[in-house]
Amino acid sequence: xxxxxxxxxxxxxxxSIGLYGVLARRNAVAILLGVELMLNAVNINLxxxxxxxxxxxxxxxxFAIVVFAVAAAEVAVGLALVISVYRRRNxxxxxxxxxxxx
Amino acid sequence: MTGEQLLFLIVGAVTLLSGLMxxxxxxxxxxxxxxxxxxxxxAIVYTLLNAGFIAVVQVVVYIGxxxxxxxxxxxxxxxxxxxxxxxxxxxxxxxxxxxxxxFAGLFFLLQGWSGFSKTAAAIPSGYxxxxxxxxALTSPAGYVLPFEVASVLLLAALVGAxxxxxxxx
Numbered sequence: 001x002x003x004x005x006x007x008x009x010x011x012x013x014x015x016s017i018g019l020y021g022v023l024a025r026r027n028a029v030a031i032l033l034g035v036e037l038m039l040n041a042v043n044i045n046l047x048x049x050x051x052x053x054x055x056x057x058x059x060x061x062x063f064a065i066v067v068f069a070v071a072a073a074e075v076a077v078g079l080a081l082v083i084s085v086y087r088r089r090n091x092x093x094x095x096x097x098x099x100x101x102x
Numbered sequence: 103m104t105g106e107q108l109l110f111l112i113v114g115a116v117t118l119l120s121g122l123m124x125x126x127x128x129x130x131x132x133x134x135x136x137x138x139x140x141x142x143x144x145a146i147v148y149t150l151l152n153a154g155f156i157a158v159v160q161v162v163v164y165i166g167x168x169x170x171x172x173x174x175x176x177x178x179x180x181x182x183x184x185x186x187x188x189x190x191x192x193x194x195x196x197x198x199x200x201x202x203x204x205f206a207g208l209f210f211l212l213q214g215w216s217g218f219s220k221t222a223a224a225i226p227s228g229y230x231x232x233x234x235x236x237x238a239l240t241s242p243a244g245y246v247l248p249f250e251v252a253s254v255l256l257l258a259a260l261v262g263a264x265x266x267x268x269x270x271x
Contacts, residue, residue: 001221002110002150008212010114010147014121016205021125023197024190029130029175033137036168037121040144051151052222055229058238062245064156068163069252073259075168079175080266086179095191
């Protein structure tokens with residue numbers, strides 16, 4: 001049997017990789033890729049806690065499905081924003097989009 | 103070491119390696135394809151956790167829709183900064199430090215928790231997890247309200263995305 005710790009460590013590592021992608025990438029699309037990795041790590045945790053807790057309580061799987069829906073919404077709006085910004089400013093580099101900065 | 107553990111280790115290593123490729127590859131199309139590999143790995147992890155429905159939804163929604171959407175977005179915006187120039191910003195080392203610190207902190211917190219090395223109870227024979235999930239999603243005593251709110255959220259996001267990306271000319 002696989003202990004719960006293996007899943008939790010896998011999820012923590014995947015979350016950290018996604019966090020690095022969000023913090024370090026310049027391209028806005030690549031930042032959204034990092035966010036996807038983080039959402040997947042959270043989903044692994046939710047499903048693992050469902051399996052290792054009380055299996056008749058479906059809250060973990062239901063939350064995982066809600067996270068799927070939120071991730072789909074986030075990607076659709078995020079990529080639409082990136083494409084809209086690209087049309088107007090002709091760039092997708094996050095640090096060049098500083099209109100609100102000063 | 104049982105076969106299940108061996109399978110988990112292989113799948114976990116492949117998932118993490120392709121996750122690293124997602125955040126480091128220069129070509130964004132390659133990054134999106136590595137994301138597909140990562141998502142497949144996570145789907146196999148769901149299968150190992152006996153969550154078959156979640157694994158199928160992962161393949162259909164994440165790989166079939168979200169990853170393809172990423173590839174489309176990359177193709178629509180990739181004229182500049184394709185392979186030349188830095189892909190990581192000048193503070194990438196600080197980002198790496200924060201990520202490593204997050205992992206170390208999570209690991210430290212978790213290994214002090216009493217349920218950390220718990221093993222799973224066997225699933226009782228004849229237990230229908232997918233049926234239970236369907237009941238939970240549609241019964242008023244369960245999670246029908248969050249489920250409906252999620253569908254309204256998806257509709258709103260769809261309309262918003264069409265409005266944002268629409269070319270007004």
